[in-house]
Amino acid sequence: MILAITAALRGYVDKHQIHVLEVGGRGGVFQHSLATCIALTDRGHEVTLHTASDPEIEDKRVRLCRCFSWRRKTKIFRGPFIALGFIFLTIPHLLRNSGIFWIQGTFKPPLTMFAIAMLRLMRRRTIFSPHNLFLRYGSRLQAAFMTRCLRLANLVVSYNDNDAQELQAAGIRQSRIPLFMYYPVIAPKTVDYWRKKLRNVGAGVCAVGQLRTDKNLPMLIQAAALAETPLIVMGEDAGSLTEVKDTISRLPQARVAVFEGFYPLEDLAAVIALTGAVALPYSVASQSGVAVLAKAYGAKVIAYGIGGLKEQTDITVGSLAAEDWQKVLKEHAVYDANRVVEITRMSSASEVDSLTKLIGEMCS
Numbered sequence: 262m263i264l265a266i267t268a269a270l271r272g273y274v275d276k277h278q279i280h281v282l283e284v285g286g287r288g289g290v291f292q293h294s295l296a297t298c299i300a301l302t303d304r305g306h307e308v309t310l311h312t313a314s315d316p317e318i319e320d321k322r323v324r325l326c327r328c329f330s331w332r333r334k335t336k337i338f339r340g341p342f343i344a345l346g347f348i349f350l351t352i353p354h355l356l357r358n359s360g361i362f363w364i365q366g367t368f369k370p371p372l373t374m375f376a377i378a379m380l381r382l383m384r385r386r387t388i389f390s391p392h393n394l395f396l397r398y399g400s401r402l403q404a405a406f407m408t409r410c411l412r413l414a415n416l417v418v419s420y421n422d423n424d425a426q427e428l429q430a431a432g433i434r435q436s437r438i439p440l441f442m443y444y445p446v447i448a449p450k451t452v453d454y455w456r457k458k459l460r461n462v463g464a465g466v467c468a469v470g471q472l473r474t475d476k477n478l479p480m481l482i483q484a485a486a487l488a489e490t491p492l493i494v495m496g497e498d499a500g501s502l503t504e505v506k507d508t509i510s511r512l513p514q515a516r517v518a519v520f521e522g523f524y525p526l527e528d529l530a531a532v533i534a535l536t537g538a539v540a541l542p543y544s545v546a547s548q549s550g551v552a553v554l555a556k557a558y559g560a561k562v563i564a565y566g567i568g569g570l571k572e573q574t575d576i577t578v579g580s581l582a583a584e585d586w587q588k589v590l591k592e593h594a595v596y597d598a599n600r601v602v603e604i605t606r607m608s609s610a611s612e613v614d615s616l617t618k619l620i621g622e623m624c625s
Contacts, residue, residue, distance in 0.1 A: 280309050296442050300441060309358075328350070370410060377410055393545075393547045411433050460598055464532075466491075466538045466563065468539065472496050477544060487583060488594070490590045492517045496529075536596065540594075543564070543570065
């Protein structure tokens, strides 16, 4: 009994108990986290995914713990309520468990640092996957918090060689593994629905995911117009929708269909698969879950070779100039109205082995 209590106080690690924390509940980091949990569960580990109260996908193979709330209906003091809930509800709940803890994504750098610090204080072995080493928004202080997160974790996981080399040069213990993604089953009715939609537009290339300014969508619209290539823009507005609409209005020759809003992953995958090409003209990036989805459904990845994107792209564009993108789109964004929707690539056994090896190292 005394030995058992002592082991618990020291943060004894049961190699079959893995707790993954991803508070978003939707988007690429959540989809990756879900796929990671499925892979580990299939290999015999006991895994819990701690996430938002309203996750976009549920899978019977993964135990979901809905221990974080985004308070989406709260209008007054929403930000402080979210932060207080994370600090005083989610983190104490997490600390009541034992095992290995894997923090997926950076919530807010100070809050992520607090979570990792509390786990380390309680002697829990902690993995951190920032997914991006850069911060799209924030001050030098925020960047300092991010650096502290990287140094506090027992291990940092990266998904591209560029980030792995940067972490290694900084003297941070890191492990490089493939970026897993959740591949949804696309129902025939979903395929039929989007096939009819795209037939009307004749889409040659798509840009799916959040509509952010760093994705350079106005430039992509201009390039598609010059190339006479139909374009699909699909996702939630994150600051770029007005600019997208203004650009379309200035280019009457542009054939662009905008589907703004949150769409289930099944719909996004259907559009990617049916279009057959995705465009990623990002100014900054570590890697892209959209690129992984595209490869799974046999679609081409056309990207500006920044960060880890250069490891994922099929066709690399050397600049963010509309003229250069025009040439590439003209040649490679060719729409096939009869394109078959099927998964052409799944995660290999050796890729899953990298996950179990990582967990094994954490347990030793």
